[in-house]
Amino acid sequence: MEKNLDIAMLGGTFNPIHNGHLHAARVVLETLSPDCIIFMVSAIPPHKQVEHEAELREHRLNMTYAATKDEPRFVVSDMEIRNGGINYTIDTVTRLKELYEPRRISLILGTDMFLSFEKWKNYDKIFKICELIVLPRFKGSTEEIIQKRDTDFARWRDRIHIIDADVIELSSTRIRALATVGADISKYVPQGVAEYIKANDVYKHRMTEAVAKEYRRMEDTARERVSDRRFKHSLGVSDTAVQLAMLNEADENDARMAGILHDITKELTFEQQMELVAKYGIELDDTEKQEPKLLHAITSPKVAKELFDVSDDIANAIRYHTTGRADMTLLEKILYLADYMEPSRDFEGVEPLRELTYKNIDEALLLALQMSVQEVKNKGGHLHSDTLEAIDFLKAKKQNA
Ligand SMILES: [Fe+2]
Numbered sequence: 001m002e003k004n005l006d007i008a009m010l011g012g013t014f015n016p017i018h019n020g021h022l023h024a025a026r027v028v029l030e031t032l033s034p035d036c037i038i039f040m041v042s043a044i045p046p047h048k049q050v051e052h053e054a055e056l057r058e059h060r061l062n063m064t065y066a067a068t069k070d071e072p073r074f075v076v077s078d079m080e081i082r083n084g085g086i087n088y089t090i091d092t093v094t095r096l097k098e099l100y101e102p103r104r105i106s107l108i109l110g111t112d113m114f115l116s117f118e119k120w121k122n123y124d125k126i127f128k129i130c131e132l133i134v135l136p137r138f139k140g141s142t143e144e145i146i147q148k149r150d151t152d153f154a155r156w157r158d159r160i161h162i163i164d165a166d167v168i169e170l171s172s173t174r175i176r177a178l179a180t181v182g183a184d185i186s187k188y189v190p191q192g193v194a195e196y197i198k199a200n201d202v203y204k205h206r207m208t209e210a211v212a213k214e215y216r217r218m219e220d221t222a223r224e225r226v227s228d229r230r231f232k233h234s235l236g237v238s239d240t241a242v243q244l245a246m247l248n249e250a251d252e253n254d255a256r257m258a259g260i261l262h263d264i265t266k267e268l269t270f271e272q273q274m275e276l277v278a279k280y281g282i283e284l285d286d287t288e289k290q291e292p293k294l295l296h297a298i299t300s301p302k303v304a305k306e307l308f309d310v311s312d313d314i315a316n317a318i319r320y321h322t323t324g325r326a327d328m329t330l331l332e333k334i335l336y337l338a339d340y341m342e343p344s345r346d347f348e349g350v351e352p353l354r355e356l357t358y359k360n361i362d363e364a365l366l367l368a369l370q371m372s373v374q375e376v377k378n379k380g381g382h383l384h385s386d387t388l389e390a391i392d393f394l395k396a397k398k399q400n401a
């Protein structure tokens, strides 16, 4: 890079870089016309314990290159990411200054970062080296920024530039989750990034070694106890549950385990089920006595607890995966829906249900419960009151919303 330039720096983990970042950079280019914008790809701090960080580091850099390649004034820096660990902005800008001797360095910040800027290490020294470019939460919402500038940061008033422009609010977490489920993310990231994510399976779900070991034990047990067809179903439920967990910020490992274990007693005979009912001292209600299909949801969590000491949350998700119940936990909803719509399920209405599940889990749950009521009625089976209560609960919740 040449010396004596006017440079602005936009830092972020860019995991992945998205249209919100690029829009912000373009707004700065158009408004303040710096010579270039440096996309500083930051290292993920060690305490965040991201699995496969090294691999992801290369992906984050590559995606940032892909996103910025068509704009010559966009420059990618790997300075922080190569350092690894914790990088303080003061150190980064000091280094940039030494290396490139720019005539001006600015930092591009969002509102939240600006409002808490005095918490940054040596923020007063940063002010001496850098000017700040602050973007509002949305166009017109500059009041809190101006107030902060004119009070706490009055000393540096002339070094703070506020750009009152539209911003594009996007969540990288959400984009990652959508990418994991294979949903279309081309609305949120440049095409090159969407293609890169897909080609490299950047956001596939990964387990820690300890979890993977325990999970493999569960998978082996499931494989021994059910037919190939049902085992395949359980794998599908497990994968789908993980995807839904990522989309809804639930525990992915719990979802994976609940999925693989949910039907573990499904292929036992009625006599074997009753043996387990007796062994665990379970009391059956009238519907459960008349509907043997419900038994596996009652005995599976007991077996899962005995063999793997699973958490109560996992056990309850398995317990209510067939009937649902009022006021379900997030994991219970996830397992219920995953069981309903895993990839090998193919019934009329499954596609719209999948679409809805990615948008609104409660709406999808309500639809799935209603579909299952219809199915039980069509087959002349016995409806469990838990299912009806689940529906009533969701309807009431919707009305009060
Ligand atoms: Fe089941």
Ligand SMILES: [Fe+2]
Binding pocket: 233, 237, 262, 263, 339
């Ligand atoms: Fe199932």
